[in-house]
Amino acid sequence: MKYFFLFVVSIFVVFVVSFQGISAQTFRGKVTDKLSNESLIGATVSLRNTKFGAKAGLDGRFRITGIPNGTYTVVVRYIGYQTIEQSIIISPTSDSARVNFAMLPSQLKRDQVVxxxxxxxxxxxxxxxxxxxxxxxxxxxxxxxxxxxxxxxxxxxxxxxxxxxxxxxxxxxxxxxxxxxxxxxxxxxxxxxxxxxxxxxxxxxxxxxxxxxxxxxxxxxxxxxxxxxxxxxxxxxxxxxxxxxPEYFLFKANASTGANLQYFGPNSRKFQEFNTSVQSHLSPNQINPPAPDGTRYQATMADFPLEASKFSPVTPMPNLLAGFTIGNRFGEQKEFGAILATSYQSQFLGTTSHLFTTDVNRENNSTAFNSVLGREFSVHQIRSGLHSKLDYEFSPLNKISLYNAYVRLVDQQSRFITDTNLARNRVGSGEGTVAIEYRSRQQIQNIYNGTLQGIHLLQENLKFDWSTVYSIATNNDPDMATLQLTTESKLDSNGNHRDLPIFYDQDYLRRWTSNSDRDIASYANLLYTTGDEEMSIDYKIGGMVRLKARENIFDRYLIRPNPSNQEYTGDLTQTTFRIFNPAGSNRNALNYTIDENVFAGYAQSKIQFGNYQILAGVRFEHTALSWITESDASIPGATGDRSYSDLLPSLHFKYMPTKQINWRANYFRSISRPGFFEVIPYNIFEEDYRQQGNPNLNRVTADNVDIRFEFFPEALDQILLGVFYKRIQDPIERALQVQGTSIAMTTQNFGVATNYGIEADFTKYINKFGIRANYTYTNSSITTDKSIRYRVTEADVVKFNIDTTVIKVGSLSERIESQTRPLQGQSAHIGNISLLYKDIEAGWDIQLSGILTGERLAIISPFKDNDEWERTTLQVDISIEKELSDIGLTFFFKARNLLDTPLEHFIKQPSTNLIGNPPLQDNPDRILVRRDLYNRTVQLGLRYTL
Amino acid sequence: MLTLQKLFVLLLLIGAIASCSDDKKNPVNPTPTDTTGISGNQEGTLKAGTYRVTGDIVVPEGKTWTLEAGVTLLFQGDGQTVATSPEVRVLGTFRSLGTKDKPVVLTVPSNLATIENYDRGYWGGIQGFETSPEMTIKWTKITHVGGPAGPNSYVGVYEDGDPRYAVVYNNVNGNVVIEDSYISGTADDAVRFLGGKCSFSRNIVEMQGSSGGECVNIKSGVVGVIAYNLFIGAATNGAKTSNSGGSTVQCNVDIYNNTFVNCGYRRTKAGRGGSINIEAGARGQIYNNLIVNCRYGLRLVSGSDLPDTANTKYGNNFFYGSFPSLVADFLAATPGSVSVQQASDVMSQTPGANDPMFVNYNVMAFTEDQLRTSFSPFAGINTYSSYNFRLKTGSPAIGKGKTNFTPALTSIPNGTIEGPSADIGCYSTDGKGLKY
CATH class of the missing domain: 2.170.130.10 (TonB-dependent receptor, plug domain)
Known part of the structure; x- marks a missing residue:
């Protein structure tokens, strides 16, 4: 892999050298937008009736070399701007003429405010x-x-x-x-x-x-x-x-194909395909709703096509990605604009994974393995989206727009698991109880958003805008079929592998679940501007209302082989099954409908004087949440509601000593609402502890401070450097809680957590090369409760104040202690670096990117010192684009995950303590609990821009 | 806006309450056609007689419901849905006080109560919640339990659709007594204790579980005894104890003087099934058990699920196997168990050796094949029927028991805990033990 880097870097060098020319007379300059001062990259500068011309580069500069002396007419063109024609003289006395061009947008009739x-x-x-x-x-x-x-x-x-x-x-x-x-x-x-x-x-x-x-x-x-x-x-x-x-007619289309390399090439594997059309999108209870007297539909085996658990190993089709965008403005004054953009992506992906299920030793709280799972995923992912925007300008003072966005993601997934129990029946490696699982699943997620928005200039300095929004997000996970089998693996007297017959394990599960979340919202804002050249003040007030409704459906059928000890031959049609619960379980106890309504209003003011800008204001939000679960009415909290209000001030300060430098200082107060599921008082008895919802869960509140330095030199370059600090009150985390003599896992608030860090962002272009890099250092800390398993000694009775009539000395018990750790998902170091090569003339655009994500907490364990960490990863991707002459066609090649970066989780305890010699433990200082590999994806295609 | 919301919620609440009239807690319960049935809140004493149970029965918190000797409850269920599989929800105190001559019978109508329907789970069992201070069940016959759980079932113990257990108790500060009773035919576990002091003594459990579950399944928070019981034809284990479940009180249950016959064959998962299973930090004293033709012997689970081996003592157990693979699987030969043969154990070294000599049961009656596919005929393999498991004079199990240990619990209110016997098995020559 090192060599690959060297190779790429040397390509850059070659390009640099080859494009050096020797100039006679040179004409150079810069092309910018007259109003905003932005560089107009790609603007063409040509000398009329000659072959000389150039395009403005990344920094807005152009350079034409080898021009003989004389007088020429320069023509500067850029789409959307008024063409400039100017006369210049090239002479030996000044060997390089330098002229800067400031272009005006072609449509400049309307008030910029609207x-x-x-x-x-x-x-x-x-x-x-x-x-x-x-x-x-x-x-x-x-x-x-x-x-x-x-x-x-x-x-x-x-x-x-x-x-x-x-x-x-x-x-x-x-x-x-x-x-x-x-x-x-x-x-x-x-x-x-x-x-x-x-x-x-x-x-x-x-x-x-x-x-x-x-x-x-x-x-x-x-x-x-x-x-x-x-x-x-x-x-x-x-x-x-x-x-x-767009301002003018725009048509853009692209099509590409590609593949994930785990399915092609020498070490490839097959894609496990199942017939996705066999799955019914509605559960048997949705197709046959209950009779008026309440009797429910009794499902039969005909409702559960056995084909859902039949898999064929195939080589998948190549990936297909395509999309187009088309838009224009119509009307005499170009008052009506429309755009339509669509995208379709069909990809075949997959994961090869090893996962250890862990337990915690009851004597000394150390990690122990239960089993090792070999998992293989074959996924067909189809992502599609459609976006349209229509806008109409009634007059220079009134404009109305309608946006529609629809996105959809379909994931068709086969999952095979071989689970070898490392405890029971295991004498050594190669032996043990093996559980096999074949699962087929299709998950369909949709989001639709429709927004109607109006902007009105009521008076010269009074602007009013409003939006009405309807959004709905749905998720459908129909007929997930999980076939569970069991067998044993034994070594015979010669040490050879001997597989025993495979039997059906207790339950063959077929499950339907779906949910929808619907929002109706309305926003209104009023902006009043006053002031003069020296100082300008904006006053802005506004309000918002959102009504949200959520709904969940869950139905699960347990199908059992009858009699239970039938052998699995691969053909399910040879087996007799009995449906244990023919009426399904249409409503899970954890099912609920929720209404959440938020009302908000704010007032803010922005003052600009000299080189200073201050924005200050306050926002008020009132939240009203109510829920209805299917639990029995006698259970407290089966239905309920909560409401709360928050006042959130903020202050933003900006100092601009020059046109290129900003200093910022910001403070704001914000909240984070608990997840819907977390406040509902459910109760689940799991293997190790009880899980409970917490209706007393508070929302999180935080005070946030930011200081940032920004420098924008030439063109696209920038340097951003900042520090931030957050004080988080009542962060929400899941942890164990002792209630009398039982221990329950609940979502709770945990005092105060802090989070601070440094961000640095850097972009620099030199000629055709560019580098874009950023680095963030973050440090957070939170203290939560953890459980420790131990054997009670005499000393412990005194230390932990134990009631020995209930808990005897010498018995195994659990106690709670607090532990301080970083927030989940927070890496101390994250960084990005992209090496760019842009040759506007020749039409090359090459990008090599690396992303570094430092070590972070992946899964919080209820037990002390048993958290799972995700190892540092470096992911490298590349993209190469080449414009094919001037016909508007671009060819591109992209490859992702070049290093086949694995995902690894580990627990920070020595692996030498593990009993039984489990596999894959390469590092004595830590215990590997998961390793997933995804392989590389390549893509190549064409893009056309009119 | 706010008042509208409040009104809306109020309307919903009214709707919910209205649908809960007639003391029916389950809003989708179909209207019963028989108005002579009982259901809903119950307290006081139910006099002898036959009663039809048409809906869930609830013993409210703070109240006591006692069933007199001679009460028969016929649960009108079909085992298809939670609404049509009524259960007894015990939030207060429940007592079922039968006698030897006049037992309390909790069953289903006779046309349904057959051996073929053993695992149909027509009704939902007796569910003891955390507020229940006491459950006492004596001389009671419980059959055909195991209907699917639903949103109104014991939330947290069952997932929607799971089969319910015949008796559940979950108050770590309370007492549960099941003695001299007879449990026959369940879909999954017969008895599950999640907390409390317990006495499970002198009972018969037969035909437990269609494809899994144990006769007695105990989790952390329980201290007590499993003694003098006969377990025949269990799907997995006769008795299983485990300290999982998240209580700070360690599971400490002594298992002694029980007889296990033909257990463990309906659970297909390798390594599971057998007679006695101790795991995950549980402790106890395992003595004087008679294990005949069970799929596995005594197992103390190895690996990460190890029981509290420092405090788990065992010995004086009798292992009989009528065919080779059983004999090979006793104790240490069973991979996945850390138990070893004790000098005080009586163990068949060859198939058929050491016949325990039951008064009326031929230990060689069934072949390996018949036991492994022990679904039909049930009669004989998985039922007590007319057998007599007392020991003939001269049995190698007589006099081999250990008596010099003190059970974890020696007394319990409203129950009788008998100490260990000098004989192995559920019948003792000195009169202690099973009364059936």
Whole structure:
């Protein structure tokens, strides 16, 4: 792998050398937007009636060499801007003429106040400008940056933002964002500035891997909240700004194919396919609802096609990815704009995993293994999205827009597990009880969001805008079929492997679950501007209402082989089954409907004078949550409600000594609401402890402080350096609690946690090369309760104040102690580095990116010193794009996960203490509990831009 | 906006309460056609007689419900749904006080109560909640239990759809007594204790479990005895104790003077099934048990699920196997167990050796094949029927028991805990033990 790096670096060097020319006369200069001062990258500068011409580079500069003396007419062109023609003289007396061109946008009739939505937001330059001009701490990734990167879905994009790391899903792909060490529950996601509901069945956070990256105009991560933003984020806010109607006709299409290399090549494996059309999307109880008198439908084996558990090993089809965007403005005044963007991605992925299930020794609280699982996943993932925006400008003073966004993610998954019990029946390696599981599953997630928005200039300095939003997120996980088998593995007298016959284990499970989360929201904002050249003041007030309703459905059937000791031959049709609960279990005790309504109002003021800008304000939020569960009415909390109010002030201060430097200081107060499921008083008896919901769970509140230095030299370069500190009150964590003589696992609030860190962000282009790097150091700490298993001694009776009539000396017992650790998901070090090569003339765009995610807590154990940590990972991706002459066609090649980076979890205890010589333990200082491999994915295709 | 919300919630609550009229706690219970049945809140004493149970019975917290000798409860259930498999929910005190001549019978109508239907689980059992200070069950016959659990079942003990156990008790500060009773035919575990002081003595448990579960399954928080019982035809183990379950009180249950016959064959998972299973930090004294033709012998689970071996003592157990693989699997030969043969054990060294000499049961009556596929005919393999498991004079099990140890619990209110016998098995020549 080292050699691969060297190879790539040498390619860069070769390119540099080959493109050096020797100039006679040179004409050079810079092309910018006259109003915003942004560099216009790619603007063409040509000398009329000659062959001489150049394109403006990354820094806005162009260079034309080898020009003979004379007088020429320079023509400067850039789409969306008025063409410039100017006369210049090239002479030997000045061997390089230098002229800068400042271009005006071609549509410049409207008042800038209303037309703010018209700027092209998708360029890198515009992203940088927005960061510079923002009153708060912001990071932006532009569509152009996304296009030339290896990323195809939003979670992959967001991990390149400074301070952000991601939590992966089972396929090794990014799924949730962890912002500044604050895990997914502390951040929220917006589409076009409005919050969307989640398809997750018990939580609010959105899996970002649902969204195809090509639908975005830009991705914004706000790290300090202003009063006009919703207040429930402690880490940050992710805003997906979808494509906007363009100024002119735009058509863009792309198509590509590719594959994951674990299914192709020398060491490839087969993809385990099952017939996904056999699964019924509705459970038997949904197809046959209960009769009016309450009698339920009795399912028969016909409701459970056995084909769902029949798998065929095949070589999968190649991946297919395609999409197009089309948009234009119509009308005499270009008052009507429309854009439609779609994306479709079909990929075959897979994971090879080893997982150890652990237990905790009852004498001394150390880790012990129960079994080792070999798991193999074959996943067909289909991601699709559609976004449309229509906007109409009634007049220069009134504009109305309608956005529709729809995304859908289908995951068809086969999972094979071989579970070797390392305790029972195990004499040594090669022997033991083996449980085999074949599972087929299809998960379908949808999010739809429709927003109607209006912007009105009531008077010259009074602007009113409003939005009405309808969103719905659904998740359907129909007919998950889990076939459980059991067998033994023994060594015969020669030490050879002997497999005994395979029998059905107790239950063959067929389960349906689905949930939906529906939001109706309304926003209104009023902005009043006053002031003069010296000082300007904005006053902004607004309010918001959101009504949310959630619903869950769960149905599980236990099918048992009858008689129970039938042998599994591979053909389920040869087995006789009996359905244990033919009426299903239509409503899980943990099922609920929830209504959550939020009312908010804010007032803020932004003052700009000289080089200073201050934004101050306060937001008020009132939350009313009510729930109804299916539990018996006699159980306390079966139905209930909670409401609370919060006042969230914030202060943002910006000092701009020069046009290129910003100093920022920000303070804001924010909350994080508990997950819906966490407040409902459920009770589950698990193997080791009881799990309970906690209706007294408080929301989390946090005080956040940020200080940042920003420097924007030339063109696209930037240096951002900041520190942050968060004081988090009542953080929510799961931990054990002693209640009398029993121990229960609940979600609780734990006092105060702190989180502070340093972020550095650096972008520099030199000629055709660029480097984009960021590094974040984070340090957090929280103290929670953990359980310790031990044997009671005489000394312990005194030390822990034990009542010996109940707990005897010499018996095995458990006690609670507190332990301080970092927040879950927070890495001390995260970093990103991208090496870029951009040759605008020749049309090359190459990017080699590496992401470093430092060690972090993956799973919090209820027992002290038994937490699972995720090992440091370095993931490398590459993207190579080449424009094919001037026909608007670009060829691209992308490869992800070049190093086949494994996911590893380990427990920080010496592995030499483990009994029985378990496999895969390479390191004596720590215990490996999981290793997953995903292999590399390659993609190649074409993009066409009209 | 806020008042509208409150009104809406109020309406919902009213709706919920309205649907809970007639003391029926289950909103989807179909209207019973027979109004002479009993259901709902019960307290006081139920006089002798036959009663139809048409819906869940609840013994409210703080109240006591006593069944007199001669009470028969016929549960009207079909075992298909939780609504149609009524149970007895005990939040207060429950006493079922039968006598030898007039037992209390908790069963289903006779047309359903057959051997073929042993695991149909027509009704939902007796569920003791954490608020119940006492459950005393004597001279009671309990059959055909195991209906599926639902949202109104003991939340936390069962997952929706799981089969319910015949008797559950879960108050670590309370007492549960099951003595001189007869449990026949359950879908899963017969008895599960999750907390409390217990006496499970002098009972017969037969035909337990269709494909798994144990006769007596005990978790952490329980201190007591399992003594003088006859377990025949269990799906997995006759008795299993474990300290899992998250109580700070260690599971300490002594298992002595029991007879286990033909247990463990309906659980297919390798390594499971047998007679006695001690695991996961539990402790106890295991003596004087008679284990005949059970799939595995005494096992103290090895590996991460080790019981509290420092405090688990065993010996004086009698292991009989009528075919080779059973003999090979006793004790240390059983992989996955850390138990070793004790000098005081009586163990068949060859198949068929050391016949315990039951008064009326031929230990060689069934072949290995018949035992391993012991589903039908049931009669004989998994039922007590007309056998007599007393020991003939001259039996090698007589006089080989250990008496000089003190049980973990020596007395319990409303129950009788008998000390160990000098004989092995559930019948003692000095009159102690099983009365059936």
């Amino acid at each position: 037309v703010e939505g018209r700027k092209n937001l998708s360029t890198e330059a515009s992203a940088r400008t927005s960061v510079q001009n923002s009153p708060t701490v912001l990071n932006i990734v532009s569509a152009k940056t996304i296009e030339v990167s290896p990323d195809i879905q939003v979670a992959q994009v967001i991990q390149r933002v400074s301070g952000v790391s991601i939590e992966r899903n089972q396929n090794g792909d990014g799924q949730y964002a962890i912002v500044r060490g604050m895990d997914k529950r502390y951040n929220y996601t917006l589409i076009n500035g409005v919050k969307i509901p989640s398809p997750d069945n018990s939580n609010r956070y959105i899996p970002l891997d649902i969204f195809p990256a090509e639908l975005l105009d830009r991705l914004e991560v706000t790290k300090a909240l202003t009063p006009d933003m919703e207040g429930d984020a402690i880490g940050g806010v992710v805003n997906l700004v979808m494509k906007n109607a």
